[in-house]
Structures are given as C-alpha cells and as structure tokens.
Amino acid sequence: MAIRAADSIFETLIDEIMAGQMVPGEPLVEQTLAEQFGVSRTPVREALHRLEQACLAERGARRAFVVRRMAPEDLEELFEATGEIESTLAALAAKRMSEIKRRKLETVLDEGDACDDPAAYSEINSRFHEIIKSGARNSILASTLDELNLRTLAWRAANFREDSRRLASSRVEHRGITQAILSQDAASARRQMCSHVASSYIVLSDILARRSPDRGGPEF
Amino acid sequence: MAIRAADSIFETLIDEIMAGQMVPGEPLVEQTLAEQFGVSRTPVREALHRLEQACLAERGARRAFVVRRMAPEDLEELFEATGEIESTLAALAAKRMSEIKRRKLETVLDEGDACDDPAAYSEINSRFHEIIKSGARNSILASTLDELNLRTLAWRAANFREDSRRLASSRVEHRGITQAILSQDAASARRQMCSHVASSYIVLSDILARRSPDRGGPEF
DNA sequence: TAGCTTTCTATTGTATACATGTCACTGCAA
DNA sequence: TTGCAGTGACATGTATACAATAGAAAGCTA
Numbered sequence: 001m002a003i004r005a006a007d008s009i010f011e012t013l014i015d016e017i018m019a020g021q022m023v024p025g026e027p028l029v030e031q032t033l034a035e036q037f038g039v040s041r042t043p044v045r046e047a048l049h050r051l052e053q054a055c056l057a058e059r060g061a062r063r064a065f066v067v068r069r070m071a072p073e074d075l076e077e078l079f080e081a082t083g084e085i086e087s088t089l090a091a092l093a094a095k096r097m098s099e100i101k102r103r104k105l106e107t108v109l110d111e112g113d114a115c116d117d118p119a120a121y122s123e124i125n126s127r128f129h130e131i132i133k134s135g136a137r138n139s140i141l142a143s144t145l146d147e148l149n150l151r152t153l154a155w156r157a158a159n160f161r162e163d164s165r166r167l168a169s170s171r172v173e174h175r176g177i178t179q180a181i182l183s184q185d186a187a188s189a190r191r192q193m194c195s196h197v198a199s200s201y202i203v204l205s206d207i208l209a210r211r212s213p214d215r216g217g218p219e220f
Numbered sequence: 221m222a223i224r225a226a227d228s229i230f231e232t233l234i235d236e237i238m239a240g241q242m243v244p245g246e247p248l249v250e251q252t253l254a255e256q257f258g259v260s261r262t263p264v265r266e267a268l269h270r271l272e273q274a275c276l277a278e279r280g281a282r283r284a285f286v287v288r289r290m291a292p293e294d295l296e297e298l299f300e301a302t303g304e305i306e307s308t309l310a311a312l313a314a315k316r317m318s319e320i321k322r323r324k325l326e327t328v329l330d331e332g333d334a335c336d337d338p339a340a341y342s343e344i345n346s347r348f349h350e351i352i353k354s355g356a357r358n359s360i361l362a363s364t365l366d367e368l369n370l371r372t373l374a375w376r377a378a379n380f381r382e383d384s385r386r387l388a389s390s391r392v393e394h395r396g397i398t399q400a401i402l403s404q405d406a407a408s409a410r411r412q413m414c415s416h417v418a419s420s421y422i423v424l425s426d427i428l429a430r431r432s433p434d435r436g437g438p439e440f
Numbered sequence: 441t442a443g444c445t446t447t448c449t450a451t452t453g454t455a456t457a458c459a460t461g462t463c464a465c466t467g468c469a470a
Numbered sequence: 471t472t473g474c475a476g477t478g479a480c481a482t483g484t485a486t487a488c489a490a491t492a493g494a495a496a497g498c499t500a
Contacts, residue, residue: 259485266483
C-alpha cells in the first residue's frame with residue numbers, strides 16, 4: 001500500500017486531461033477505466049470523486065462522470081479568481097519575501113530576458129510565479145492558487161497552446177511585478193499581478209472568439 | 221439514491237465537528253462510524269476522504285483518520301487567508317454590487333445597530349458577510365471563502381465561543397466596510413475588511429494565549 | 441538494559457457482488 | 471402524430487469479504 005492505486009489513477013487522469021488527451025465532455029466510466037488500469041472499480045471510483053471535487057470532472061447523463069466542460073462565464077470567474085489570489089500572494093510577497101528569494105527572483109527575471117525559446121520561457125515563467133507563491137509564506141493561499149491553476153491549465157490544454165506573441169509583453173509585466181516586490185510596494189505588486197493574469201486571459205479569450213465567432217453559447 | 225448515505229454522513233460529521241462534539245485528535249474509524257450510522261464502511265470511507273480534502277480530518281497513527289488538529293502557525297495562515305479572500309470579495313463588491321444588494325446591506329447594518337442580543341447579532345453578522353460575498357459575483361472566490369470559513373468555524377467550535385466584547389467594535393467595523401462599498405471605494409473596502417477579520421483573530425488568539433500561557437507548542 | 445527483530449493487531453485498501461436510480465426507447469392509445 | 475406508461479440497460483451506490491500495511495508490543499540477543 002506504499003502507493004495507493006486510487007492516488008496513481010487520480011494523478012494519471014489529471015495528467016491525461018492536462019495533456020489534452022481527454023477533452024471536456026468525454027465520459028469517465030468506472031468500469032471502463034477499471035479495466036484500462038487493471039484494477040477494480042473501487043479505487044477508480046475514489047479517483048473520480050476526487051476529480052469532481054477538484055472541478056475537473058462533473059456529472060453528465062445518467063449520473064455518469066464526464067471531463068468537466070466550462071461555460072464562458074465560468075472561465076471568466078476562474079481567471080478573475082486566479083488573478084485575485086495570485087495578486088494577493090504578490091502583495092504578501094512584497095511585504096515579507098526573504099532576501100534570498102528576492103535575489104532568485106531577479107535571477108529568473110534575467111534568465112527570462114535572455115531566453116527566446118517559447119518552451120524554455122514557459123518553464124522560466126512557472127519558476128517566476130513559483131517564487132512569488134512561496135515568498136508570500138501562506139501555504140493555504142498557495143494551495144488555493146494551485147487548485148485554480150489546475151483548472152486553468154486543464155482548460156488551456158483542451159483548447160490551445162500559449163500564444164507566442166504574449167512572450168514579449170509577459171517579460172515586461174514580469175519586470176514590473178519584480179520591481180514592485182523588490183521595493184516592497186505591496187499595492188503596486190497586487191495591481192500589476194492582477195493585470196498580468198487578466199491580460200493573458202484576454203489574449204486567450206480573444207483567440208477563442210476568433211476560432212468560433214458564430215457559436216451562440218459555446219461550452220468548452 | 222435520492223440522497224446518498226455518503227453525503228449525509230459527511231454533513232453529519234461536519235455538523236458534529238462544528239458543534240464541538242468531536243474535538244481535534246478524536247479518532248474517526250470507518251468500522252465504528254459505519255456501525256453508528258447503520259451503514260457499511262463504503263459510504264463512511266467516502267465521507268472521511270472528503271473530510272480530509274476539506275482539511276477537517278487528517279491521518280493519525282496507523283493511517284487512521286482523526287479530527288484535524290491545528291498548530292498556531294496553521295491558524296495564523298488560515299485567518300490571513302480568510303481575511304485576504306474576504307477582502308477581495310469586499311473590493312469586488314464595492315465595484316459591482318447591485319443597487320438592491322446595496323440597500324439590503326444598509327438594512328442589515330441598521331438591524332445590527334438595533335440588536336443587543338449576541339445570538340441574534342451573530343445571525344445578522346453572517347447575513348452581512350453573506351451579502352458581500354454574493355455581491356462580489358464570483359462564485360469561485362465565494363466557495364473558496366466558504367471552505368476556509370468551515371475550517372475557521374470548526375476551530376472556534378473546538379475552542380471557545382465568540383467574545384461578546386467584540387460586538388461593539390464589530391458594529392463599527394461593519395459600518396466602515398458598508399460605507400466603503402456604498403461609495404464604491406474598492407481599496408478602502410479591502411483594507412477595512414482585512415482588518416475586520418484580523419481583529420477577530422487577534423481577540424481569539426489573545427484569549428487562547430491567556431488560557432494556556434505556559435505551553436510551548438500547543439496543538440488545537 | 442539498549443537495541444534490534446519478530447510477531448501481532450488495528451485499520452485502511454481493494455475486489456466483487458448486488459441494489460438502486462436514471463434515462464432512453466418502445467409500443468400503445470387517443 | 472403526440473403523449474405517456476412500461477420496460478430495459480447502463481452507470482453509480484452500497485455491502486461484504488479479503489489483502490496489505492503500519493505501528494505497537496513483545497521477545498530475543500549482545
């Protein structure tokens with residue numbers, strides 16, 4: 001029982017959703033998954049319930065689980081919530097980030113400036129946000145952000161990859177946030193982080209609108 | 221299957237924790253609970269896993285579930301997180317609360333001023349916060365706050381009841397928050413809500429410190 | 441007696457069978 | 471053709487038996 005079947009199934013399903021292999025609306029049937037994973041329904045069942053609690057699965061027809069769909073309003077709320085929480089973390093980080101972490105933040109910022117490869121930049125980008133998250137020293141808010149990001153990333157995976165045009169403006173925004181944190185300006189850090197998250201959302205929803213301009217009420 | 225056994229057990233356990241009937245550290249054994257509820261282990265098991273995810277239960281000796289204990293640091297983080305989220309909701313409410321809700325908020329404020337009974341005031345107090353929460357129009361942040369409040373209230377239930385001396389100052393703070401929201405001053409609403417939550421935490425931790433002044437690292 | 445190993449038991453993890461509910465589909469009647 | 475009731479299948483909900491693990495306690499050895 002070193003590693004529980006239910007845990008690994010849960011992780012695997014998340015990974016598959018993240019990789020875009022499981023698209024929203026796709027059915028998640030206990031029996032079928034049990035056969036695929038070579039276990040009984042019991043651990044699968046637990047994994048599905050956890051997915052539901054993480055808002056990555058929902059109930060479809062006949063009470064069956066399906067990969068969660070998101071309406072545009074939901075998405076808007078999700079990005080707003082993500083932005084607000086990460087802004088709060090940025091504000092807290094500005095007040096109490098350690099000297100070591102401040103230096104790390106600067107280092108990562110420079111690495112980002114020197115980087116042109118979108119894939120590598122994406123990794124640097126997540127390190128940037130990771131430092132701020134841990135620098136805020138509030139594990140509850142940090143895990144709340146993680147949960148929201150899970151949902152955000154799942155949605156992105158199902159819809160499209162990051163737009164490379166965002167890279168340049170993202171760099172500028174990172175610089176602004178970093179300066180605010182380093183000068184311990186909590187209000188400015190909050191404001192800039194909020195618009196940073198918001199602008200990435202605007203780009204995404206923009207792409208989406210162009211992809212399906214005629215649909216009345218699209219569900220993702 | 222209209223109401224699932226797992227659901228009602230989950231709710232019941234939460235209620236018992238909230239009522240202070242189950243104190244932190246108390247064991248939650250599947251078999252025992254199953255007999256008490258007159259069901260099999262299966263739905264109990266699901267309820268316990270959900271409690272764990274809600275941070276109301278944790279693993280004790282022999283992997284057994286126990287009602288979650290909280291160290292002072294955890295508590296501090298919890299109150300900080302609660303304050304930050306509710307502040308965010310207050311700020312959003314200041315920007316976008318409907319006219320109807322604004323009037324409701326004023327009404328509730330007046331009711332609070334006219335009320336001397338602590339029990340009745342407690343009910344008015346929760347209505348006050350409820351209006352702000354819904355006025356922010358972000359269900360994700362709202363449910364996040366709900367989850368955190370669950371943990372906060374569970375801790376309070378296990379430790380002590382609300383201090384009646386808080387009543388007077390709470391009224392003043394509510395007035396300030398209301399004015400900020402009505403005048404659509406998001407920053408002020410955020411600031412005041414943050415200190416409102418913080419001050420209730422200060423009172424509580426103060427009482428606690430007096431109750432056990434000599435313990436090195438108390439766990440609740 | 442300290443430290444290690446073994447055993448033993450309480451408790452959870454998993455498998456499987458059966459129960460139950462929901463929805464779709466069919467067939468009949470108006 | 472439309473509405474509705476009956477029926478059936480599919481998927482989850484629950485019960486129960488068995489497996490596995492992690493501590494604790496006992497015993498063994500140096």
